[in-house]
Amino acid sequence: KGDEPAIIETAARLGVPYRLFTAAELEAQVDRLVNPSDVVFAEVGCHGVSEGAALALADGELVVEKTKTANATCAVVRAADPIVDMAGRSRGKLSIIGIGPGQHSWRTPEASALVAEAEELVGYGLYIDLLGALAYGKKRVDFPLGGEEDRCRYALEQAAKGKNVALICSGDAGIYAMGALVFELLDRGSDQMGVSDAAHRVEVVSTPGVSALQGAAARAGAPLGHDFCVISLSDLLTPREDIVKRLIAAAQGDFVIAFYNPVSMRRRTLLAEARDILLKHRPADTPVMLASSLGRPEEHVRYRRLDELEVDEVDMLTVVLIGSSNSKLTQLGEGPRMYTPRGYARKIDGDLS
Amino acid sequence: KGDEPAIIETAARLGVPYRLFTAAELEAQVDRLVNPSDVVFAEVGCHGVSEGAALALADGELVVEKTKTANATCAVVRAADPIVDMAGRSRGKLSIIGIGPGQHSWRTPEASALVAEAEELVGYGLYIDLLGALAYGKKRVDFPLGGEEDRCRYALEQAAKGKNVALICSGDAGIYAMGALVFELLDRGSDQMGVSDAAHRVEVVSTPGVSALQGAAARAGAPLGHDFCVISLSDLLTPREDIVKRLIAAAQGDFVIAFYNPVSMRRRTLLAEARDILLKHRPADTPVMLASSLGRPEEHVRYRRLDELEVDEVDMLTVVLIGSSNSKLTQLGEGPRMYTPRGYARKIDGDLS
Numbered sequence: 001k002g003d004e005p006a007i008i009e010t011a012a013r014l015g016v017p018y019r020l021f022t023a024a025e026l027e028a029q030v031d032r033l034v035n036p037s038d039v040v041f042a043e044v045g046c047h048g049v050s051e052g053a054a055l056a057l058a059d060g061e062l063v064v065e066k067t068k069t070a071n072a073t074c075a076v077v078r079a080a081d082p083i084v085d086m087a088g089r090s091r092g093k094l095s096i097i098g099i100g101p102g103q104h105s106w107r108t109p110e111a112s113a114l115v116a117e118a119e120e121l122v123g124y125g126l127y128i129d130l131l132g133a134l135a136y137g138k139k140r141v142d143f144p145l146g147g148e149e150d151r152c153r154y155a156l157e158q159a160a161k162g163k164n165v166a167l168i169c170s171g172d173a174g175i176y177a178m179g180a181l182v183f184e185l186l187d188r189g190s191d192q193m194g195v196s197d198a199a200h201r202v203e204v205v206s207t208p209g210v211s212a213l214q215g216a217a218a219r220a221g222a223p224l225g226h227d228f229c230v231i232s233l234s235d236l237l238t239p240r241e242d243i244v245k246r247l248i249a250a251a252q253g254d255f256v257i258a259f260y261n262p263v264s265m266r267r268r269t270l271l272a273e274a275r276d277i278l279l280k281h282r283p284a285d286t287p288v289m290l291a292s293s294l295g296r297p298e299e300h301v302r303y304r305r306l307d308e309l310e311v312d313e314v315d316m317l318t319v320v321l322i323g324s325s326n327s328k329l330t331q332l333g334e335g336p337r338m339y340t341p342r343g344y345a346r347k348i349d350g351d352l353s
Numbered sequence: 354k355g356d357e358p359a360i361i362e363t364a365a366r367l368g369v370p371y372r373l374f375t376a377a378e379l380e381a382q383v384d385r386l387v388n389p390s391d392v393v394f395a396e397v398g399c400h401g402v403s404e405g406a407a408l409a410l411a412d413g414e415l416v417v418e419k420t421k422t423a424n425a426t427c428a429v430v431r432a433a434d435p436i437v438d439m440a441g442r443s444r445g446k447l448s449i450i451g452i453g454p455g456q457h458s459w460r461t462p463e464a465s466a467l468v469a470e471a472e473e474l475v476g477y478g479l480y481i482d483l484l485g486a487l488a489y490g491k492k493r494v495d496f497p498l499g500g501e502e503d504r505c506r507y508a509l510e511q512a513a514k515g516k517n518v519a520l521i522c523s524g525d526a527g528i529y530a531m532g533a534l535v536f537e538l539l540d541r542g543s544d545q546m547g548v549s550d551a552a553h554r555v556e557v558v559s560t561p562g563v564s565a566l567q568g569a570a571a572r573a574g575a576p577l578g579h580d581f582c583v584i585s586l587s588d589l590l591t592p593r594e595d596i597v598k599r600l601i602a603a604a605q606g607d608f609v610i611a612f613y614n615p616v617s618m619r620r621r622t623l624l625a626e627a628r629d630i631l632l633k634h635r636p637a638d639t640p641v642m643l644a645s646s647l648g649r650p651e652e653h654v655r656y657r658r659l660d661e662l663e664v665d666e667v668d669m670l671t672v673v674l675i676g677s678s679n680s681k682l683t684q685l686g687e688g689p690r691m692y693t694p695r696g697y698a699r700k701i702d703g704d705l706s
Contacts, residue, residue: 003686096575105463108563113458149697172577174570176695180578183692187683193701201686208571210461214561217527221559222449224525225533226591227599229582229608237696238579246580246606253602254595255582330540333356333554339536342529343590344502348546 003201006071008091019057019088020162026052035066050075057087089162092202094155096182097166098173098209099130102295106210114207115166122155123168131168152181153195160198171211176232176260179206213258216291216319219301221330221337223289223321227255228340233270234261240270247274251281256327256340259320268311271320275309278322282306287329287338289321290314303329303336356554359424361444372410372441373515379405388419403428410440442515445555447508449535450519451526451562452483455648459563467560468519475508476521484521505534506548513551524564529585529613532559566611569644569672572654574683574690576642576674581609581693586616586623593623600627604634609680609693612673621664624673628662631675635659640682640691642674643667656682656689 011018023045029052030036036047046052050073051066058079066075095114100106115121115134125142128135141158143151152167155178159165169177182204188194217224229250235243250257257278262271278286284307292300292315302313306322314320323329327340364371376398382405383389389400399405403426404419411432419428448467453459468474468487478495481488494511496504505520508531512518522530535557541547570577582603588596603610610631615624631639637660645653645668655666659675667673676682680693 005686005688008686100461103463105466106461106561108453108459108461110456110458149700172567172570174567174575174577176578179575180692180695181697183574183578183681183683183690184694184697186685186690187681187692188701203687204685204690206571206574208459208563208567210561210563211567214525214527214564217525218559218561221536222527222532224527224583225529225536227582227584228528229580229603229606230577231580232695237699242607246608249602249606249608250582253582253599253606255599255602328536328540330536332539332557333358333361334556335358337536337539337557339533339540341537342533342585344534344537346590347502348541 003091008203017086018091019053019086020091021053021056021088025056025088029055032062034062049073053088058083090164092159092162092198093164094159094182094202094204095164095166096169096173096179096204096206098169098171098175098177098207098211099127100210100295101171101212101215102130102293102299104132106215106295108207108209110207111209114205115168118164118166120158120163120165121168122151122158122165124151124170127168127170130170148178148181149185152178152185156182156185156195156199156202159202160196169209171213172209174206174208175211175213175230212260212291212294212319213321215294216258216289216301216321219291219294219299220289220321220339222339223256223287223323223327224258225340226324226326226342227253228258228324229253229255230258230260232260233267233274234264235267235270243270244273244277247277251278254282254324254326256324257322259322261316262314262318262320263311264316271309271311271314275306279307282323282325286325287323287327289319289338291319291321292317294319303338356444361556370439371444372406372439373444374406374409374441378409378441382408385415387415401428402426406441411436443517445512445515445551446517447512447535447555447557448517448519449522449526449532449557449559451522451524451528451530451560451564452480453563453648454524454565454568455483455646455652457485459568459648461560461562463560464562467558468521471517471519473511473516473518474521475504475511475518477504477523480521480523483523501531501534502538505531505538509535509538509548509552509555512555513549522562524566525562527559527561528564528566528583565613565644565647565672566674568647569611569642569654569674572644572647572652573642573674573692575692576609576640576676576680577611578693579609579677579679579695580606581611581677582606583611583613584627585613586620586627587614588620588623589617596623597626597630600630604631607635607677607679609677610675612675614669615667615671615673616664617669624662624664624667628659632660635676635678639678640676640680642672642691644672644674645670647672656691 027046033048041047054075054077058077060079063078064076120139155167173179286306288304290302380399386401394400407428407430411430413432417429473492508520526532639659641657643655
């Protein structure tokens with residue numbers, strides 16, 4: 001019953017903890033049940049669920065014995081003493097958290113609150129390090145880059161034990177991060193290489209975060225001011241021909257484009273191919289922004305013309321933002337700024353008046 | 354000199370205020386100058402800049418008279434009394450702030466800090482209301498929806514007076530919000546329907562925010578887990594044929610798509626056209642998420658099949674998220690969840706092993 005919506009909602013409305021017991025734990029109360037049932041035992045492995053659970057939670061007097069309605073059964077025990085250590089375990093919670101690209105001031109209060117309430121932090125080590133003091137005193141389990149599937153399975157199974165687990169991602173956890181993989185694993189049965197039945201019943205919360213693309217855009221000015229798309233150039237999981245198909249579509253649609261995973265040690269040709277495809281559809285002097293280590297002391301931002309985009313200037317952590325044919329690079333007091341106008345010019349200049 | 358990078362940087366490094374004076378204010382000190390210059394007067398309208406500025410700021414003794422290097426001139430006055438009211442005016446600052454889609458816990462600390470330090474808040478009234486207590490005690494100037502150009506011009510000109518002004522946008526200020534328009538106005542000369550020369554010299558800071566699209570995605574699960582694009586369906590500023598061209602490109606590229614401004618009172622046909630274009634390229638049961646009033650008490654989320662997307666269910670504040678051909682809708686304990694797998698299935702199922 002760990003994921004029974006009605007009980008979850010009832011506990012939330014009443015503002016009380018929702019505790020879970022195994023059949024064996026409930027069966028340990030068998031001698032104290034007022035209404036033991038062999039039928040229930042045959043079905044779930046203990047002679048009483050409601051009375052057993054109430055008695056397992058509180059050592060006291062059964063003041064309301066097993067009471068049925070069409071949909072639910074309940075029993076109430078009056079504890080002899082205040083309940084300090086809660087028996088059973090909680091449902092388990094997995095928070096999928098995007099902490100933003102680097103600087104603390106871009107991490108949302110919701111993300112910080114979910115980290116703060118978690119008992120265990122799971123993630124790529126650098127991202128957990130970026131949490132600074134917020135991570136102190138918590139169990140942390142670092143996984144290497146590339147260990148995404150192990151990381152998500154581990155986090156789900158730890159939550160399945162009743163723990164409050166935070167899966168720490170950089171940027172927005174739903175944009176090329178662990179979010180989709182967690183749901184992909186939850187969408188598989190335990191017999192289809194999915195996670196355990198217990199893991200299927202944990203509470204899963206996603207919280208949005210500032211993505212690297214937005215951090216880069218804020219530094220640039222407003223390059224995402226009009227329609228844009230986001231493409232990962234990693235062919236590790238996506239067939240190369242699908243990526244090229246998307247590049248051509250993005251070029252034809254004249255979208256502003258943000259590339260994630262533009263290169264890796266092994267893989268350096270797709271970015272050059274992307275540049276060449278785009279050059280067929282937009283001007284050679286289209287502005288390109290390269291942004292590294294956003295929000296960290298070593299932050300580094302450069303602007304290039306599209307035809308002068310060199311793959312060797314880009315590493316795997318660089319965000320590459322390519323303007324549409326309308327994007328502009330301008331010089332302001334504090335340096336170059338890139339923006340993509342939305343079309344107000346036609347209004348300002350009177351074409352639409 | 355309001356936007357002179359070297360002086361701006363020097364003030365920042367020294368951690369001291371940077372104050373500006375008009376030529377007339379400097380000329381008021383003419384009788385106290387040790388080194389008045391007719392050449393300087395002919396050029397900038399006052400007989401001394403460095404000595405004049407030092408004397409205008411502090412009523413005291415000129416302890417270092419006009420001293421030149423190749424690039425700069427300075428003078429120092431020792432104030433007779435502590436300086437409490439700073440003469441002149443500051444450079445003026447315009448912060449372009451995205452406050453997220455609604456709930457406070459999605460507003461970044463940087464956005465909150467920039468609002469807190471601002472003297473004047475400019476924006477669409479509802480967005481300023483969403484700031485709650487953070488807006489109390491500040492001057493606020495509400496502009497109507499549709500008054501975007503006036504809003505940005507006003508904010509820039511107020512900053513040009515030396516004020517610290519916050520332009521309040523919902524979501525991310527750089528994504529279809531005021532960001533690009535501010536830079537578009539700054540990129541025009543004062544004789545090209547741009548803003549005043551003084552406004553060109555203000556400090557402009559952009560800060561990223563959680564966009565409505567990300568708030569919606571977090572509620573859904575992880576629909577943006579793979580390549581996506583963002584398209585505004587408003588043909589107010591963008592020619593309809595450009596929008597249709599982008600829709601076709603997005604369909605051909607099999608992107609997950611987020612629509613902003615899906616409909617307005619006047620304009621209701623493009624969303625249906627978009628649906629019909631997409632149906633030619635992805636399955637009829639492709640999941641679609643409709644999300645309204647994200648992060649507010651009246652938040653409302655629905656899921657539909659692409660072929661059952663009805664325009665009448667959508668209003669101008671609805672975020673419409675359309676899955677790619679790979680996006681999935683699954684039932685978890687707390688309800689439906691939508692995600693777009695990144696391709697781990699090929700790894701999990703062994704195709705890539």
